[in-house]
Amino acid sequence: MDQIADTARxxxxxxxxxxxxxxxxxxxxxxxxxxxxxxxxxxxxxxFPYPSGRIHMGHVRNYTLGDVVARYKRAxxxxxxxxxxxxxxxxxxxxxxxxxxxxPATWTWDNIATMRGELKxxxxxxxxxxxxxxCDPAYYGHQQALFLxxxxxxxxxxxxxxxxxxxxxxxxxANEQVIDGRGWRSGAVVERKKLSQWFLSITxxxxxxxxxxxxLDRWPERVRTMQRNWIGRSEGARxxxxxxxxxxxxxxxxxxxxxxxxxxxxxxxxxSPDHPLTAAIAARDPKAAAFVQECSTLxxxxxxxxxxxxxxxxxxxxxxxxxxxxxxPVWIANFVLMEYGTGAIFxxxxxxxxxxxxxRKYGLSVTPVVLPKGIDAAGFAVADTAFTEDGTLINSDFLxxxxxxxxxxxxxxxxxxxxxxxxxxxxxxxxxxxxRQRYWGCPIPVIHCDACGIVPxxxxxxxxxxxxxxxxxxxGNPLDHHPTWKHVACPRCGAPARRETDxxxxxxxxxxxxxxxxxxxxxxxxxxxxxxxxxxxDQYIGGIEHAILHLLYSRFFTRxxxxxGHLGLASGEPFAGLFTQxxxxxxxxRDAQGRWLYPTEVAKRPDGTAxxxxxxxxxxxxxxxxxxxxxxxxxxxxxxxxxxxxxxxxWFILSDNxxxxxxxxxxxxxxxxxxxxxxxxxxxxxxxxxxxxxxxxVPTTFSGEARALRRTTHRTIAxxxxxxxxxxxxxxxxxxxxxxxxxxxxxxxxxxxxxxxxEALEALVRLFAPAMPHLAEECWSLLAPGxxxxxxxxxxxxxxxLAAADxxxxxxxVMGRLRGTIEVPAGADEATVLAAAEAEENVARAIAGRxxxxxxxxxxxIVNLVL
RNA sequence: GCGGGCGUGGCGGAACUGGCAGACGCGCCGGAUUUAGGUUCCGGUGACGCAAGUCGUGGGGGUUCAAAUCCCUCCGCCCGCACCA
Numbered sequence: 014m015d016q017i018a019d020t021a022r023x024x025x026x027x028x029x030x031x032x033x034x035x036x037x038x039x040x041x042x043x044x045x046x047x048x049x050x051x052x053x054x055x056x057x058x059x060x061f062p063y064p065s066g067r068i069h070m071g072h073v074r075n076y077t078l079g080d081v082v083a084r085y086k087r088a089x090x091x092x093x094x095x096x097x098x099x100x101x102x103x104x105x106x107x108x109x110x111x112x113x114x115x116x117p118a119t120w121t122w123d124n125i126a127t128m129r130g131e132l133k134x135x136x137x138x139x140x141x142x143x144x145x146x147x148c149d150p151a152y153y154g155h156q157q158a159l160f161l162x163x164x165x166x167x168x169x170x171x172x173x174x175x176x177x178x179x180x181x182x183x184x185x186x187a188n189e190q191v192i193d194g195r196g197w198r199s200g201a202v203v204e205r206k207k208l209s210q211w212f213l214s215i216t217x218x219x220x221x222x223x224x225x226x227x228x229l230d231r232w233p234e235r236v237r238t239m240q241r242n243w244i245g246r247s248e249g250a251r252x253x254x255x256x257x258x259x260x261x262x263x264x265x266x267x268x269x270x271x272x273x274x275x276x277x278x279x280x281x282x283x284x285s286p287d288h289p290l291t292a293a294i295a296a297r298d299p300k301a302a303a304f305v306q307e308c309s310t311l312x313x314x315x316x317x318x319x320x321x322x323x324x325x326x327x328x329x330x331x332x333x334x335x336x337x338x339x340x341x342p343v344w345i346a347n348f349v350l351m352e353y354g355t356g357a358i359f360x361x362x363x364x365x366x367x368x369x370x371x372x373r374k375y376g377l378s379v380t381p382v383v384l385p386k387g388i389d390a391a392g393f394a395v396a397d398t399a400f401t402e403d404g405t406l407i408n409s410d411f412l413x414x415x416x417x418x419x420x421x422x423x424x425x426x427x428x429x430x431x432x433x434x435x436x437x438x439x440x441x442x443x444x445x446x447x448x449r450q451r452y453w454g455c456p457i458p459v460i461h462c463d464a465c466g467i468v469p470x471x472x473x474x475x476x477x478x479x480x481x482x483x484x485x486x487x488x489g490n491p492l493d494h495h496p497t498w499k500h501v502a503c504p505r506c507g508a509p510a511r512r513e514t515d516x517x518x519x520x521x522x523x524x525x526x527x528x529x530x531x532x533x534x535x536x537x538x539x540x541x542x543x544x545x546x547x548x549x550x551d552q553y554i555g556g557i558e559h560a561i562l563h564l565l566y567s568r569f570f571t572r573x574x575x576x577x578g579h580l581g582l583a584s585g586e587p588f589a590g591l592f593t594q595x596x597x598x599x600x601x602x603r604d605a606q607g608r609w610l611y612p613t614e615v616a617k618r619p620d621g622t623a624x625x626x627x628x629x630x631x632x633x634x635x636x637x638x639x640x641x642x643x644x645x646x647x648x649x650x651x652x653x654x655x656x657x658x659x660x661x662x663x664w665f666i667l668s669d670n671x672x673x674x675x676x677x678x679x680x681x682x683x684x685x686x687x688x689x690x691x692x693x694x695x696x697x698x699x700x701x702x703x704x705x706x707x708x709x710x711v712p713t714t715f716s717g718e719a720r721a722l723r724r725t726t727h728r729t730i731a732x733x734x735x736x737x738x739x740x741x742x743x744x745x746x747x748x749x750x751x752x753x754x755x756x757x758x759x760x761x762x763x764x765x766x767x768x769x770x771x772e773a774l775e776a777l778v779r780l781f782a783p784a785m786p787h788l789a790e791e792c793w794s795l796l797a798p799g800x801x802x803x804x805x806x807x808x809x810x811x812x813x814x815l816a817a818a819d820x821x822x823x824x825x826x827v828m829g830r831l832r833g834t835i836e837v838p839a840g841a842d843e844a845t846v847l848a849a850a851e852a853e854e855n856v857a858r859a860i861a862g863r864x865x866x867x868x869x870x871x872x873x874x875i876v877n878l879v880l
Numbered sequence: 881g882c883g884g885g886c887g888u889g890g891c892g893g894a895a896c897u898g899g900c901a902g903a904c905g906c907g908c909c910g911g912a913u914u915u916a917g918g919u920u921c922c923g924g925u926g927a928c929g930c931a932a933g934u935c936g937u938g939g940g941g942g943u944u945c946a947a948a949u950c951c952c953u954c955c956g957c958c959c960g961c962a963c964c965a
Contacts, residue, residue: 063965103965176963187963235884239960242883315961319881348881352962367881442962449963519965557959560884565962596959639958668905670892675958677892681906684918689905695920744894747904754904757921824900829946831900858932869945875899879945 023694025658055091060555154476178206245441269354278382454516601635
């Protein structure tokens with residue numbers, strides 16, 4: 014073995030491209046659009062990337078996880094579809110165009126070329142022939158066809174909605190472009206402005222989107238819970254309040270409430286600043302108008318509205334209570350959302366915390382109407398905490414004495430009987446506004462004609478292409494400004510008409526790309542046989558930040574596509590399995606001036622302090638945070654692959670922690686992973702000359718050491734397999750570290766041990782192959798020359814008989830405290846185990862001759878002796 | 881504000897259905913090898929204690945023979961909130 018000891022190091026830079034080419038030549042990862050049925054199908058998909066410039070560690074993590082699944086499932090005998098594409102429309106391309114004068118298309122396609130190259134270096138088992146970008150008319154033209162089919166099916170509507178309006182730039186701003194209520198470029202105070210926009214009718218599927226969550230048993234429970242809350246089904250009542258004196262044709266206000274039982278505890282009625290009645294009031298009351306104007310600068314995000322200080326304006330109007338005949342003041346309140354319910358509420362401060370704070374602030378009455386159980390009505394008062402739980406009704410006329418659920422039923426009956434209200438089911442979910450006043454998106458394929466109204470673009474005229482020559486230096490909607498693009502003849506009457514200049518929300522692009530991947534070159538949006546055979550996606554992997562919107566929109570889209578004949582997916586569910594990965598984080602660094610520094614600019618010294626690489630100036634090490642360009646705590650995957658190879662990056666990313674949690678990228682961790690690749694290579698290359706040939710006959714007998722090694726081998730196969738099935742990749746890595754150590758420790762001689770060593774090494778290589786595919790091929794070519802590619806081998810099965818242990822270790826507790834362990838034959842009977850336990854030296858000392866009251870024995874695990 | 885999640889040694893984490901807390905890796909300490917080392921190999925490493933042992937899974941309380949795991953409560957951090965993707 015001495016001449017082997019100086020075997021050259023494993024050189025990933027040389028080996029990795031070689032194996033990537035070998036897989037490519039062998040066509041290892043290709044599957045037909047329509048499966049031939051010889052193997053069961055498995056569709057693995059990672060959320061496709063936005064082509065922002067370079068790949069980042071979040072991508073590396075995402076695609077490594079997916080690749081492990083894809084390679085593992087392929088070895089398990091599945092026909093695995095594993096495609097890749099580009100979520101290529103979006104705001105950053107327009108920003109780049111404005112800032113650097115690059116056309117969005119040029120910027121996007123250049124980024125795609127760069128990122129494709131980076132992904133290819135990772136050695137992912139992707140089928141690149143399915144690649145597409147959503148900004149390609151060959152993709153978005155089909156999306157326009159889907160839009161038209163949805164329009165024909167009544168799933169598209171035009172409605173008014175609020176946008177963030179920059180009054181200086183005359184531009185609609187995205188939420189992220191509004192900073193502290195001001196436009197990010199102009200600095201002007203942003204206003205809420207109503208625009209007529211296109212909506213997809215997701216609420217038509219609200220019931221099914223909610224109910225079907227229960228069938229998604231391979232989704233994280235928390236994602237299902239978040240979607241459930243987002244859809245927000247609630248039962249309640251609509252109640253109409255007559256205005257004491259009508260105003261501008263309004264003679265009543267309708268409110269929605271989930272607590273109709275508390276109607277007798279009413280103290281005020283509050284209108285949204287965006288309510289039609291508010292507008293009527295503001296038209297004649299300058300103070301009300303001023304208050305509404307103030308509210309309009311709060312922006313359009315729910316978080317902003319909800320966290321703002323609760324404020325109101327007393328309109329001086331009053332409404333009449335439906336039952337007790339009293340009148341109550343009408344306020345305009347900044348926390349009442351027009352988008353939910355009816356845009357008006359009745360306030361019951363005793364039993365709603367927000368109402369209570371509002372009432373205390375403005376000196377409104379607080380009447381308790383629900384009495385907590387076991388409390389005397391005389392002794393019950395509401396101070397600064399509203400009572401929101403169930404109890405018994407008081408001060409409530411015909412509801413007195415009823416429990417909350419019965420009171421709800423009773424008052425709804427009464428409201429319906431008297432025609433003053435009705436029980437309703439209310440949804441929080443709103444229709445999906447897809448209109449965007451931007452250039453770099455999919456044009457909405459309709460034409461506005463003065464005579465014919467809204468006319469769909471005939472399908473044979475699709476795609477409606479974006480014009481190339483746009484002026485992005487002007488604020489506002491570039492398509493609207495374009496000198497010629499929007500002017501067309503009406504397809505119906507031929508008169509001069511205008512194209513719709515809004516483009517679609519980029520979430521539309523990502524709501525059906527997984528279906529397009531199944532037949533990416535089809536002349537229609539989907540090829541039914543391909544889509545029906547491959548969908549649903551068996552395993553979808555991506556960030557938790559998409560837990561609601563992207564996933565919900567996709568679930569809507571597959572239902573709408575099914576109902577317009579584009580899919581046969583009966584369940585309507587696009588993703589049978591979902592895994593949400595955590596973020597990749599890194600330490601942050603700042604110099605004495607407080608400027609952020611890249612990790613490559615910082616050197617760590619042995620005493621733990623950090624200095625600037627170039628100047629030696631001290632550097633402050635800050636918190637571990639999500640990698641971001643602004644904080645410069647990013648690590649370039651390309652540089653890591655240059656230095657250590659793709660396998661090392663993949664191995665570290667899998668080993669650090671459970672994939673659903675945030676991970677910290679550390680230089681020490683990568684170096685540790687790299688050492689392991691070299692260690693495995695040494696282990697294999699040093700052992701090969703001593704091993705029997707690949708496929709040699711099994712020896713008839715095995716020594717104790719050989720048996721022990723085989724037991725470890727078969728246990729490891731079982732453990733790694735179980736870990737891969739449950740996404741416990743860090744556990745699989747730990748078991749493989751242990752396995753490699755166990756192989757190195759089995760130093761004995763003999764042909765039986767040599768055979769067991771070959772069995773172990775072959776297993777090691779095949780078990781880590783999904784994670785480090787290049788190193789696996791390199792080792793395999795040494796272990797089993799001419800035996801093909803690991804990528805084409807089937808998975809290993811473990812032999813339970815070989816994995817079984819002869820003895821088990823039992824922990825022995827006395828009074829719940831560990832006092833010793835005993836080794837007993839596997840399957841020993843209880844009497845034997847207890848006798849051995851009580852005889853154990855340390856245990857006997859702890860018992861000290863006292864009588865044992867109770868003996869608890871959990872076979873194979875523990876004995877607890879209670880004195 | 882609302883909804884969801886997380887919290888275990890110096891660090892990342894492991895721990896099956898409530899059954900030996902700290903697997904495995906990083907770091908650190910000691911030793912060996914090497915001309916050299918960001919090399920390799922061996923040993924050690926939760927805290928306190930000479931030891932027996934005691935304490936220990938964000939804080940406090942509870943259930944149980946037995947709790948990281950179940951229940952109550954408090955604290956801290958993270959994600960989403962509909963025009964970022």
